[in-house]
Amino acid sequence: MNTYTLQNKYLKATFKSQGAELISLCKENIEYIWNGNPKFWNRHTPVLFPFVGSLKNNSYTYKGISYPMGQHGFARDKNFIVATQTEDSITFQLVSDKETKKVYPFDFLFQIKYTLTSNGLVTSYFVENPAQEDLYFSVGGHPAFNCPFEKNQTREEYILMFDNNETPEAKLIEGSLIGNESYPVFKQEGILELPKNVFDNDAIVFNPNPFSQISFIHEPTGNTYMSVEFKNFPYLGIWSKNQEAPFICIEPWHGIADNVNHNQEITEKEGIIKLNPKETFNCEYSILINFDNE
Template sequence: MTVQIENEFLIATIAEDGAELISLKSKKNNIEYIWQGDPAFWGRHAPVLFPVVGRLKDDQYTYQNQTYPMSQHGFARDSLFNVIEHGTELVSLSLKSNKETKKVYPFDFELILSYLLEEDNLVVRYQVENTGASDMYFSIGGHPAFNVPLESGLTFDDYYLSFAPKKSRTQIPLAGPFADFDHKTLGQTNTSLDIRRELFKEDAIIFETKGANAFTIETDEGAHSISLSYTDMPYVGIWSPYPQEAPFVCIEPWCGIADEVNATGNLVDKKGINTLAASDIFKTQYTLTVK
């Protein structure tokens, strides 16, 4: 099942499976901005990453001396959400802890995803509530994939990624699927970055982000672009599958990151983990702006 919201500028379609954004289409130019999930390259569109971001060592973690299995990016993207609010320009979907989630994640929670249209913008809101009696540990993030090229007659290589503000950011390399903080460098995000297949030879490009940030996929050969912006998410990943010539690029805002190379596996000690006290609520969001 899917639900739609729309205004005079945009139509957004969200699947109840995974609360995943599967379409963002302009009414002005009929451009589809979201990758349509061709399984020949990657069968998803914009999955929600919860309660982990990235890969865990041995696909498991420990908490209070017990080991739990957890696949890459967590279980929310494969879970059925319930629509709890649906208006013309807003929809909210909820996932609550249950018998199945408790097998891999021993916390009581409610995760709410909200999508709100504001002119040429789609605001994606994350809300995590700790409904249990003790501290909860989690990561959360987005994985939206955008069509590249956005216009007929253009190619993947016609596009580049621009950064705002234009400043250098710490870049975190990957060693296999794991974050290698011991070899982090200074990424040259004070200039635009040409989008080329070779960028993704080592998987995602990851930057630390502080404060307000915006990342735009654009071209000098056409008029259309898409931007992703936020103010309070500490990491971003840029990814396209390599060496396949997939016609999309992901911009992934994260509150969390894959296990470090030397991670202990203890969830409480995990790099980038968020701690939420009993009855507290965590909120964050990002915005997609189309042109």
């Protein structure tokens, strides 16, 4: 496994080739990305491809054939190659092969481009269909952010501030699938509080997602540490491992776990993207660091 670094005078980002995963984003005195401590969760910012979430019975059907597939697909555990690297960006690439065809019978070219800016990091996903038949897939982010960001703070002292005042209910998770019931999570408009029990129902999933930005605010000081911007993502998940885990995942998705009633046919799966031959799909989200607290 190789590691790669992008750095400017404001920020430093580090990546690993396995899963093309961002494993560190820091400024001088603050690390923003979860360190992957296996006591809680051994990942940092995994990519979700070619599926988001879990499939019913851990499998799906295409053209009458059933294929096994674990949660969130396989890309996060694959070794990516570096396609290009510049002073401020790096592009990782994964291409379909004999191994992927055993569980996913589609040709694809998948790229993840990271661009370091003066105030953050842009993550761009590109999915290309090189074949003569349609490509069915989902793609999403799963970045885990330290929360709290500094010593002598607690996760419960933080709130998540949303970019509008809508108060959608979250979908109830049944097992690891999307149930048909919803439940309220907002006590006030545009703000999600983080009491210890906030993730007792597993991930908070918004379907549809009405938001495009979330900010981490430390309530006792009023400091905004960072934001995640994710325009035009139809689904959103917010998650942490348990009541004690010192991180929060903000997960913008083009795709979603199977509904409990899904028939397992990939072409009829909610949120699945159908990509025509020779076409390319792309989307991006940004991590925005706030420097005003200094």
